[in-house]
Amino acid sequence: MSLVAGQLSQAETAFTKADAESYASMVRPTSDPQFGDYQANCAMPLAKRFGKPPREVAAALVTALDVDEFCHPPEVAGPGFINLRLRDPFIAESALRMLGDQRLGVGPASPVLRILIDFSSPNVAKPMHVGHIRSTVIGDALARTFRFMGHEVITDNHLGDWGTQFGMVIYGFKHFGDEESLQTDPVTELSRLYRLVNRVIGYHNAVAELPAARQAAAEASAATESARQAVASGEPAAAKKNQKALTAAVRKESATTARVAEIEASLAVARADTEFIALASAHREIATSVLTETAKLHRGDSENLALWQRFLPHCRDEIDRVYRRLDVDFDHTLGESFYHDMLAGVVTRLRQAGLASDSEGAVCVFLDGFDAPMIVQKKDGAYLYATTDLATLFYRQQRFSPDEILYVVDTRQGEHFEKLFAVADRLGLSDLRLRHVNFGTVLGADGRPFKTRSGASVGLESLLDEAVARASAVVCDPERSAKLTPPLDADELRSIADAVGHGAIKYADLAHHRSSDYRFDLEKMVSLEGNTSAYVQYAYARVNGIMSKGGVDIERIADDAKPPVLDAPAERNLALTLLRFGECLEQVRADYAPNFLVDYLYDTAKAYAIFNDSCPVLKAGDETLTKSRLVLVALTARVLRQGLELLGIKVIPRM
């Protein structure tokens, strides 16, 4: 495609005398095979620009276009589309060249950019949960993809290792801690303390919130009643308006009463546990005490600092275990604590730049276009995550001098990043491209954010365990595995379930455009049917089966192979699809959206399935044809394996 665009660009220049922006990149796969392989849509905008009929422009472009080497003569169709059909020998030779290239014809990128990706970034004081999937999986896929394209990628896990969560654990240990448990099983003990403190705080919050919630519900109920009367007795002229007000009132009433019910339910659960209530009653001031412990830690209090230093390695072990499972790693893990000493300097710098000022006791940066300021220091003197983010930005700029920094963070933090970037801009960092790579929420089957029935967030590890268990049930059918030669043994079955289970979760996440919310449905994710990880992994296993049976050495096959024959439609379509690998990576790059790669791999797996159905390889009955088709099979194997690897998903040789 870039080849076409390049030639088109020359033709366009001949036509426009370089007197217009280029539309040569408007080449894309055709919407329908009857129009050829690619269509160029640049004639229409050019026609508008020069006030000439589009078909005339298209004809002029075609005349100037020098693509005879790899294309059949282009045709002008419809309002001015230029349809291009690649010559089979060109496709075949390109496929062979791709097979012989370690990089599958991709890159190296030009220009090579230094891209820093900030992703995952969990709070380490509490167990990872479902909310960490997206940042981790998307960030990892982008890092792998951009690196493969030839960019210089730096990954940095900006851990939450210094915040209120540690204040909670410190408070928990001081009051409820068990020294022996901490020594024998630190991770469980720390997790227990976090959960307990969190629960106590939640309980007191609920108690405190209940009266106000009840009142809000009562008011909403009264408002609904009066809205109802207005509808019943109001003037006809205002009927529509009144009805609308009633609808709104009813909605508010239902929301507020639901909130009351939610609080009451949680209190009922808590009160059933008398031991817990006794404990909670003894710690009424826990919320402020936790903040005090956090503040003491930040001030360098020796006891709290010692506890923090004691806890942190265990918290790190805990998340590292999950990263190992997910096969995710980082070049750097510079948590919030790393920047602590720089925070005062950030505030000073902002003051000196005339950006920060005092307001209501806090140090704030007021920015045009925002109602609320960015607060960089609280009235009690503590710093906030905005301060840390700025310190981090300055540090990264100074140490790594990246061209681009990507923040793979929940879309709800959009406003925070707008402010952060605005401040960076005001401080003269405008040549550094900052980008909030936002993503939507993971929803449960009910369309609400994915939670357990009791309202807690779902633990990441238990989710992975469940995915592996379900994958095992779907993929490890004993009758089937016995049919393979040799039969799959227990170890191999386990590694299959592992690859499919973890792959399913990653694949499903990456299959949706990152900015949309999606429904988490494990059953669908591990299914062998449809656009799933298992389907693509299975396609690879089939490909691999043929290669091993045919004795193909995938590393050597390109050395003495000939360009494949593409007489069958399935052969040609498969080859053409394989050639588009690089194009889809460009799409991923342009929009920071791995779902383009997922779609591509699914298309490729489908194209292969059709080929597999209609084109025998080892049984083609003709040695030349067998060799030709083995080239396509081997290239399919490499593309699927490489593509899945860029998504962080493993392939298995058999399944």
Added chain:
RNA sequence: GCGCCCAUAGCUCAGCUGGAUAGAGCAGCGGACUUCUAAUUCGCAGGUCGUAGGUUCGAAUCCUACUGGGCGUACCA
């Protein structure tokens, strides 16, 4: 109140700086196995792209208003 995002087939979702007859999967119906892995594949059916205007040769895509939903909004991250 203000701001951001979303609304596409029964369901879950794609749809690439505006392009030809809006796609896929699942679910439904009907075909194809002396298979190199049928865990596959082929066909059928299914859509006023939330509503109403506007811009354009051309709008799911851009603009405006409206409807419905989600999220954010001064010292959590």
